[in-house]
Amino acid sequence: MPLWFEILLRSGVLFFLVLVLMRIMGKRNPTRLTPFQFVNYTVIAVITSLTAVNIIENFFFGLTALGVFILLSLLLDYLSLRSKAIHDLVQGKETVLVVQGKVMEENLKDLRLTGEELLRELRRKEVFNLGDVEFAVMESTGDINVMLKSEKTPLTSYDLGRQVSPRREPQTVILDGNVLNDPLAEAGFNSNWLNEQLEKAGVTLDNVFIGQVDGQGELYLDLFDDSIQLPQPRVKEALYGNLERAQAEMESFFQETGDQEAKEIYENNAARLKELMEKLEPYLLR
Amino acid sequence: MTTASKLKQTLSSLKNARGTLRIYSTQTREEEGQKVFQEALETTGQVIDDLEKRLKEMELQEPQYEGN
Numbered sequence: 516m517p518l519w520f521e522i523l524l525r526s527g528v529l530f531f532l533v534l535v536l537m538r539i540m541g542k543r544n545p546t547r548l549t550p551f552q553f554v555n556y557t558v559i560a561v562i563t564s565l566t567a568v569n570i571i572e573n574f575f576f577g578l579t580a581l582g583v584f585i586l587l588s589l590l591l592d593y594l595s596l597r598s599k600a601i602h603d604l605v606q607g608k609e610t611v612l613v614v615q616g617k618v619m620e621e622n623l624k625d626l627r628l629t630g631e632e633l634l635r636e637l638r639r640k641e642v643f644n645l646g647d648v649e650f651a652v653m654e655s656t657g658d659i660n661v662m663l664k665s666e667k668t669p670l671t672s673y674d675l676g677r678q679v680s681p682r683r684e685p686q687t688v689i690l691d692g693n694v695l696n697d698p699l700a701e702a703g704f705n706s707n708w709l710n711e712q713l714e715k716a717g718v719t720l721d722n723v724f725i726g727q728v729d730g731q732g733e734l735y736l737d738l739f740d741d742s743i744q745l746p747q748p749r750v751k752e753a754l755y756g757n758l759e760r761a762q763a764e765m766e767s768f769f770q771e772t773g774d775q776e777a778k779e780i781y782e783n784n785a786a787r788l789k790e791l792m793e794k795l796e797p798y799l800l801r
Numbered sequence: 802m803t804t805a806s807k808l809k810q811t812l813s814s815l816k817n818a819r820g821t822l823r824i825y826s827t828q829t830r831e832e833e834g835q836k837v838f839q840e841a842l843e844t845t846g847q848v849i850d851d852l853e854k855r856l857k858e859m860e861l862q863e864p865q866y867e868g869n
Contacts, residue, residue: 629861683831703830732828750821757818759844762813765852771804780855791844793835798825 518569525574526567533563536585541592547656549606552588559584590732605656613648616664628652638660680798682730689726689736702728716745733796751799755792762788805859811854819845 534615536559548556566577595602610622610631623633635644642648650662672679682746686698694706712734713720725737735747762785769781822845826838 528861533820536832680837681831681833692841703828730829730831731825731834751825754818754825757814757821760817761811761818761848764807768804768808777855777858780851787844787848791841795841798834798837 522567522569524568529563529567530639533559538580538586540585547658549655550657551605555588555748596624609655610658611650612649612653613645613661615646615650616646618645628653633659655668678797685727685729685735687725687727688734689720689723690719692723692739694720699728704728704732718743718745755795758788758792758795762792803831805856808852808856808859812849812856815849815852819849837841 527528527632532727538587543552545556551676562571562577563582565571565582566574569581572673573579591601591605600663606700610626610790612619612622612628618630618633621649623630633651636761637643637645637648639649640659642661642663647667648661649664651659664759683771686702686706688695688702688709694709696706699705699709713723713736716734718736718738722738722740722743724739727735731751733750765781765785765788769778769785772778772781819842821834822838826835826842830837854868
């Protein structure tokens with residue numbers, strides 16, 4: 516067997532073998548590895564390449580080494596799932612860097628991390644003032660994560676004491692002019708509904724690049740032809756406006772009428788609508 | 802404009818709102834939202850019933866309002 520042919524064969528086999536093995540090894544982000552995992556992946560890569568170009572002359576020796584590194588790593592992953600102690604031993608534990616705004620110099624020293632490096636990592640997280648930090652921790656992957664002091668964290672609707680409507684994830688129902696049937700069914704619609712909506716918007720399917728349905732069943736369309744201005748339907752705002760107007764009108768009927776019984780009806784129903792509007796507001800206006 | 806015809810207008814905008822609420826109560830996927838819209842649908846329906854009853858009374862009492 517000529518050498519070039521052998522290399523061709525080995526490379527071909529290893530290419531697909533490694534592809535399969537890496538799929539088995541999982542979805543871990545290669546930039547978020549613990550140092551040991553990084554070394555492990557590197558060793559796998561090096562063994563593979565040495566075997567492929569015939570530097571490890573016996574193909575099966577190469578495969579054996581490859582197998583050991585992959586199987587042991589899978590075994591350790593499995594054991595780490597089972598036992599916290601093994602997990603900490605293999606993956607390492609996180610180290611606290613800042614507590615209640617105070618830097619833990621001892622821990623920094625253990626990690627051989629200088630103050631400058633700490634500040635650099637904080638800036639990466641868009642924290643420029645050490646004084647804004649309540650708590651910071653270095654994960655076993657070497658990433659630093661920061662919890663800001665409560666007055667420096669972004670506002671949420673909870674902080675404002677405002678109720679907002681819960682929402683479900685949007686479903687992408689059109690991509691590149693093709694209807695995606697599974698997400699459409701997930702959103703609770705069928706192609707008839709979609710065709711109706713497209714007709715209402717006055718566009719053809721093949722002019723739609725992306726179409727998404729949000730949790731309340733509203734369809735958003737992005738067209739290939741950007742010169743077409745799609746009307747933005749304000750159905751929810753109009754609905755709220757309708758209720759608001761009806762409510763105001765009933766209040767004025769209440770003022771105008773002399774009939775005691777009628778007064779009561781108007782008053783009750785105006786109050787009912789008012790309550791209804793308060794309940795609907797988070798769903799319609801936000 | 803007479804009170805009866807004003808009331809008719811209010812009724813029609815409420816019915817309009819009820820239709821839209823019905824659409825949202827069926828097409829909202831999120832459960833809590835579905836419930837809120839369904840309750841809203843019911844309440845609106847009750848308000849409409851009340852007002853329609855009132856409208857009928859008015860038309861009985863003063864027949865000249867009819868058709869305005």
